[in-house]
Amino acid sequence: MAAVDCDVPMEPEPQIMSEEEIEREAECFKEQGNAYYIKKDYSEAFNYYTKAIDTCPKNASYYGNRAATLMMLCRFREALEDSQQAVRLDDCFMKGHLREGKCHLSLGNAMAASRCFQKVLELEPDNSQAQQEDKNAEAVMDYEKMAEFDFEKRDFRKVVYCMDRALEFAPACHRFKILKAECLALLGRYPEAQSVASDILRMDSTNGDALYVRGLCLYYEDCIDKAVQFFVQALRMAPDHEKARLACRNAKALKAKKEEGNKAFKDGNYEAAYELYTEALTIDPNNIKTNAKLYCNRGTVGIKLKKTEQAIDDCTNAIKLDETYIKAYLRRAQCYMDTEQYEEAVRDYEKVYQTEKTKEHKHLLKNAQLELKKSKRKDYYKVLGVGKNATEDEIKKAYRKRALMHHPDRHSAATPEVQKEEEKKFKEVGEAFTVLSDPKKKSRYDSGHDLEDDGMSAGDFDANNIFKAFFGGPGGFSFEGNSSSGPGNFFFQFG
DSSP, rough: OOOOOOOOOOOOOOOOOOHHHHHHHHHHHHHHHHHHHHHOOOHHHHHHHHHHHHHHHTTTHHHHHHHHHHTTTOOOOHHHHHHHHHHHHTTOHHHHHHHHHHHHHHHOOOOHHHHHHHHHHHHHHTHHHHHHHHHHHHHHHHHHHHHHHHHHOOOHHHHHHEEEEEEEHOOHHHHHHHHHHOOOHTTTOOOHHHHHHHHHHHHTTTTTHHHHHHHHHHHHHTOOHHHHHHHHHHHHTTTTOOOHHHHHHHHHHHHHHHHHHHHHTTTTOOHHHHHHHHHTTOTTTTOHHHHHHHHHHHHHHHHHOOOOHHHHHHHHHHHHHHOOOOHHHHHHHHHHTTTTTTHHHHHHHHHHHHHOOOHHHHHHHHHHHHHOOOOOOOEHHHHEETOTTTHHHHHHHHHHHHHHHHHHGGTTTTHHHHHHHHHHHHHHHHHHHHTTHHHHHHHHHHHHHHGGTTTGGGGGOOHHHHHHHHHHTTTTTEEEEEEGHHHHHOEEEEE
């Protein structure tokens, strides 16, 4: 069988472009890039400047133009590389030095930025843009120094202010953002701190500083287990991250000590619980939320140990750390009630009820208001020297004792001032006995009713008549002076 000849077409040899043609093509790409740049279509401008560079990689202006485009796209690290390549190709390329400086400044390296602007001013001493940018770099360096000083002083608000000002000139500086976020966390502004850290992690999920700040926010919000996870992850990304290491250690120690205290409390070992909560409070003064709970827990233990004033102080410290801590207000209010500080109790219960309008809180507030009202009346129990649960017999015995003690005849030889005071006490004793010996009046008095609302007043009580009625008339009891024995000598006659 005869062989068949197959004609296979040959590929044409590529044409070799002249240097002039290459330059023309590169310029064409650059012009197209410029057109897109003017239209603010920076992505397409980037593509054409890249084509220009690929075509003619030794042209400094192409790198300079692509650097300008990358800056508009906020890709400052890539822009820095292009601007540095531009000035390597042409050390007198003024725009290249200017753009390199602006990239350094945007990334937070103010010292390197200043060197670039100084180079521009060497090339063109009257360049107003370089002069202004150099001032901006100086300002950033000043804000850095102030922030460092204020952080040492724990003036975190001032650090946030300094970083906000610095970030106006260095918007891509992660270091400034992290310092701001850390201080926001230390100020208790957790959502803001979380937002800053999350923005960084979206761009760089392995950023150890941002992971540390995320953990710090969770730690300060008393989500200790989740916080530890972030600290561990931060240390995995940055093994020498000392702040993450310390925070992780504190978080674990705080959790362990708090749990020990809780267990001791549940077991009824109040002295041990008190000591454990006290130790836990020394671990990290910055952990406001956890420390507020520790103070409140220690206050609860203080109540069990009959250390009411200390319990009040602990609840107050908890509230200072966390003004929204309802449990601390409730515990302090109960302490105030127990110590008959009713005005303070009413204030705390009002705060609670304004925050959480529940039936229970309303009842607690009304009860405190009632006790406050009762405390402002005459305390008849106190007048007779008996407790609020005194029996009928105890009330009678107390009246007998106090009535005889303050009877005016007993003090007839005293000074007019003493006589007046004793007469007043004698009348109060009679008034107290009249109310507390009458079941109906006593019930209304105990329930907080103002007896004056029932038409009763101090003028309605005749202490002498009450005295006579109690001790009986003739043959019952008499309280007479013996003139031969001198004033102030008396005899008692019982039937």
